[in-house]
Amino acid sequence: MLRLALIALTLMATGAGADPTFWKPEWPQTNFAKRNIESWAEILSGGPPKDGIQAIDAPTFRKAVGETRIDGPEPVITVEIAGTPPRAYPVRYLMWHEIVNDTVAGVPIAVTFCPLCNSGIVFDRRTAHGTLSFGVSGKLRNSDMVMYDRETHSWWQQAQGLAIVGDLTGTQLTALPAWMESWDQFRARAPGGLVMEPPQQGPQYGRNPYARYDSASRPFLYSGDPPPHGIPALARVVRVGARAWPLTRLREAREIREAEVTLSWEAGQASALDTTRIGEGRDVGTVRVRDSSGRDVPHDVMFAFAYHAFWPDGQWMLSE
Structure with missing residues (x-):
């Protein structure tokens, strides 16, 4: 920081x-x-x-x-x-x-x-x-x-x-x-899958240069309005289109069915923006979003300030 x-x-x-x-x-x-x-x-x-x-x-x-x-x-x-x-x-x-x-x-x-x-x-x-x-x-x-x-x-x-x-x-x-998931989850779910090789040799891979960033009170070089509803600027939200679900709500519920999608949460994925070593970051879990037919839906797990900045009229899914 x-x-x-x-x-x-x-x-x-x-x-x-x-x-x-x-x-x-x-x-x-x-x-x-x-x-x-x-x-x-x-x-x-x-x-x-x-x-x-x-x-x-x-x-x-x-x-x-x-x-x-x-x-x-x-x-x-x-x-x-x-x-x-x-x-x-x-x-x-x-x-x-x-x-x-x-x-x-x-x-x-x-x-x-x-x-x-x-x-x-x-x-x-x-x-x-x-x-x-x-x-x-x-x-x-x-x-x-x-x-x-x-x-x-x-x-x-x-x-x-x-x-x-x-x-x-x-x-x-x-x-x-x-979607983002942990390396362990990917290997267990897709044992025949492929993983990208290191782009070049470098000791920096696996290190987070933004240590404790997702615990900060303010984002880097951001002067816009803070998120509404008292949501911390660097709290994670699950954005699907113009809607956003607080990750804290999904983590507590484990599954939410709303707005014609099903959101699920599973423990096991480290935050990439917590500790200096990425693999030691606190557990923020893995999110999947699917439609009524069980197909994966494009989504983003982003910080609340960014969602509010780019979707200022978006819908905050705070409760059922």
């Missing part, structure tokens, strides 16, 4: 902020004449430059039964597409790379994770404008990662899958059914 505080103070002191004139040398191919945000001041530098956090392209995989480097409680993002074995994308790698561009059973996908919002979403990379590939811009809006596509250099809000600046402004990516 001290690291984040020092970065924030430095950025504020140097005025590293929002100005297309300032950004243009780094982003000569971005069309800043098109945007769907009210003010450029909403976008801040997160510290790293464009591609300072390197997205992963064409990852390699190994059989899950042969992987011994990942601690059992560590979270992985699971993708299951018919015609291919389930794939696990460990958060220990996404913590440092944030985006994985992959193709599964012929479907081009982007596996994304924003540590500052705890937002982990998988998108279909196909759009009406063609198939895109994504990188990390180094910018934040409401403390959430701003992605960019390499084809038009438009900027995209990760939490929403929405283009907010550039030629593709207003284009919406399709979120795919995916």
Whole structure:
């Protein structure tokens, strides 16, 4: 947390902020004449430059039964597409790379994770404008990662899958059914599954650079309104569309059936944003969301402040 505080103070002191004139040398191919945000001041530098956090392209995989480097409680993002074995994308790698561009059973996908919002979403990379590939811009809006596509250099809000600046402004990516579960849960449920290999050699994998972040009182570089109903800013909520269920409510109930979906909670997954070693984080459990036919539904387990920032008129599912 001290690291984040020092970065924030430095950025504020140097005025590293929002100005297309300032950004243009780094982003000569971005069309800043098109945007769907009210003010450029909403976008801040997160510290790293464009591609300072390197997205992963064409990852390699190994059989899950042969992987011994990942601690059992560590979270992985699971993708299951018919015609291919389930794939696990460990958060220990996404913590440092944030985006994985992959193709599964012929479907081009982007596996994304924003540590500052705890937002982990998988998108279909196909759009009406063609198939895109994504990188990390180094910018934040409401403390959430701003992605960019390499084809038009438009900027995209990760939490929403929405283009907010550039030629593709207003284009919406399709979120795919995916979920976070523990490595132990993935291996037990899908023994024939695959797991992503480390993108590169580095002792940082498995370490959380944002120690105790999800116990903080304030998010990093966020100046928006706090969540309503007295919900802490960094409390987890389960977002399905524009609705959000507090994780505390689901954890107590274990299963909730509302709004034509069934949410379930199971213990065993460590928080990636608690202790310095990810696998030792406190148990936040695994969430699944299914429809009336038992099919998995796209959702996100994110921090309450981010949900409120991007869905200010969303519905808080506080009780039956």
